[in-house]
Amino acid sequence: MFSDADAAALYDLLNPWDPDRHPEDHFYYPLVMGAASVLDIGCGTGAMLHLARARGHRGRLVGLDPDRVALERARRRADVEWVEGTAADAPKDANFDLATMTGHAFQFLVTDNDVRASLVAIRAALRPGGRFAFETRHPQVKAWQEWRRSNPDDVVELVDATGRAFRVWHDVDSVLDDVVTFHGTTAEPDGTVLRVDSASLRFLDVATLNTFLADAAFTIEAQYGDWDGGPITADSREIITIARRS
Incomplete structure (x- = not known):
């Protein structure tokens, strides 16, 4: 037998969250540790928020994910809030400083309606001037x-x-x-x-992605083509975005 719980445990083995070893985690780590309150959308088993709390984050940390079994594993740490739901279920007027979607979770928003509803909800969860950081593979x-x-x-x-x-x-x-x-x-x-x-x-190109962000009243603060903060080029594998609530 290979249960859903087994799959969640295997996910942690396949995707260990370690900012000291993995460049993508190293990119997000200072953003998370520097924000007073963080909403991690598509948090999965909660590894990023677990580490943030373990390393001294004292603010509000909330993980949101539709996978109940993954959240059960995340709840091994009780000093973080865990909420079952999709990006479109992000809490309104929560005044988060930062929202994240790591691990290419944004690409699971497959339809235009999924993208629009999610961005509207994420914006509503942020304080004025709050930031949304995420990445998607460049098509x-x-x-x-x-x-x-x-x-x-x-x-x-x-x-x-x-x-x-x-x-x-x-x-x-x-x-x-x-x-x-x-x-x-x-x-x-x-x-x-x-x-x-x-x-x-879904593999959105830069122009389409940025149109969705603008329509949702986000301003692009920065956009990179690699985890070292390089520009998007003809060889870039990633579209890494930090968008600010307008």
């Missing part, structure tokens, strides 16, 4: 072409806390306009499939 590099079992860089071998070994890989099912649908497979080392999870991601 120009077609990252999904790397998501296949035949690509050795996409196959991950790991061992969980009980000593059980796993193999994880991805395969793309379809590419329709700017939406990519794929599935991830978790298997035993011999290839015996334990679990298959499907998802769709």
Whole structure:
């Protein structure tokens, strides 16, 4: 058996949150630690907010996610608020200094209505002048072409806390306009499939993304093409955005 709880624990193994080792976490860490109140949208198992509190953040920290099982794992730390819901369910008039969507969570907003409703709610959750920091993969590099079992860089071998070994890989099912649908497979080392999870991601280009932000009354404070703060270029793999509530 490979339960939802097992999958949540495996996610933490696959995606450890460590600003000392991972450039994307290093980018967000000072933003989070420097904000008096933080809303982490798509918080998953809560690793980022766990670490922020452990390293001395004294303000309000709230994690929001629709995955109940992931939130159960997040609630191992009780000095952070955990709320079940989507980005569109962000609390209104909460006066957060910072909202985040890390781990490419923004790409799970697949339809125009999803994006619009989420941005409206996020803006309403921020104080005037509050900031929204997030990233989305730049469509120009077609990252999904790397998501296949035949690509050795996409196959991950790991061992969980009980000593059980796993193999994880991805395969793309379809590419329709700017939406990519794929599935991830978790298997035993011999290839015996334990679990298959499907998802769709949207790959917005810069112009379309910025139009959505402007329509939601956000002003772009900064936009980068890499985690070192470089500009967006023809080779950029990311669109990293800090937007301010107008």
